[in-house]
Amino acid sequence: MRTLVASLLLVIFAVPSSAKSRTAPPVDPDYVYALATANHFLHAWQTQDQETAILLLSDRLKQRTSESSLDALLSSNISKPQSFEIGRGKRLAPGRYQFPIALFQAKTRWTHPQTAALVVVKNGNNDWAIDRLP
Secondary structure (H helix, E strand, O other): OHHHHHHHHHHHHHHHHHOOOOOOOOOOHHHHHHHHHHHHHHHHHHOOOHHHHHHOEOHHHHHHOOHHHHHHHHOOOOOOOEEEEEOOOEEEEOOEEEEEEEEEEOOOOOOOOEEEEEEEEEEEOOEEEEEEOO
């Protein structure tokens, strides 16, 4: 009986300790700026603010991307809601981060997200830009 009670107490007290959440690893200030840039760009996509979205693109990306490709990404039916999710980013190199994203557009009753990645680069002192589109 004592063994049973001791075992039950051990199980009861062990469960909460295993359910504790792990703390996320610390991030550097550049990560915060890169994440803010990704969020700002995706908000511009969500609200169809083409001017802001284009201003957030790197010069290299602007040169490589056709106007029709940008229009296809940044133009849709505003009457249908669209939203996004940004996942935990990773540092690719100093001043370069990649964030997994999911884009949602309510085109039909059930929809699948468009998954992709945004690459954000540092252009100068706390000046960040999108260097790869979804």
